[in-house]
Amino acid sequence: MPRIRFALPHIIAYYVDRDYIDISLSRIMPLAALCLFGLLTGVIFNHGLQHPYDKALHLGFYGLLTLSIHAFFCCRLRISAVAAVALGFAGEGVQMFIPGREASLMDGVANGIGVVIVVAAIALWRMETRKIDADTQVDETADFGELQPIRLSSSPSSRGVSDR
Template sequence: MPVFRLKLPKFIQERVDQHYLDVSLSRVLPLLALLTFGVLAGLVFNTGVGHPYDKIIHVAFYALLTLSIHALFCCRLRISAVAAFSMGLAGEVVQGFLPNHESSLSDAFANGVGIAMVVAAIALIRSETQQVMEEKPVPLDLEQMGLQPIYYDLSADSDRSSEK
């Protein structure tokens, strides 16, 4: 996918560079698609989803939103979590002013659960990867296991291939 850069004002670009944010159009478009889906499903179309399924949708959507922000903008995990949670709170505030919608603390909590799930999963993966990288390889003692190593003379094979 081609990369299109947005021209940002200097004071914003400095903050973007400071926090390792990549605000190219190719990274912003998928996030805009996810946000458009969220706005259409949550605010425009009143789907009338029942209580337990409504919370599952909130958890899944905000988990995907956090993952999208983190992956698309290549920013720090805490920035991704704060941005997603801020969007969730803003959405709940907006719903309080719309007719046929209501602001709900349980929806905000479900948003936070989705965000926390992604943060925990990414932190777990990072810690496992770091732990594997820090482990020293265990040397194999073949003689202790009752095995004998076999050594091949690779220089003899290269001499044969050069003769042909």
């Protein structure tokens, strides 16, 4: 079993090795960025500052949420998107019952647009990497690709030479 490069407490390292939980930087960074983004926006709103970019914050947060779900749980992109959109609309629905909060359909739409932007970016990235991989495979086989067999025959017509 592969070992984790950074030091983990023994009890966590045991389960990581036993169940092969991949705790790599590419899986943890989107989650860390999401937590930092949420912490910073929470500090802005908890201090009573009115932020004019409320919808942009929704776009960013739910885009990072989609990326975090996709990277950390290593699930299909459409599952990540559906989970993030469901969490966005559920969060807006819960706000109807919290005093001092207001549910907004436009916030839910902004959440969905943030998810769509990240899904589109990941899909474009994958499409470009597949194209690059396909192009490199074609270039590698171009040198030795489809060789035509040589015919060993004595008749001139079989070699493409006409009698005229």
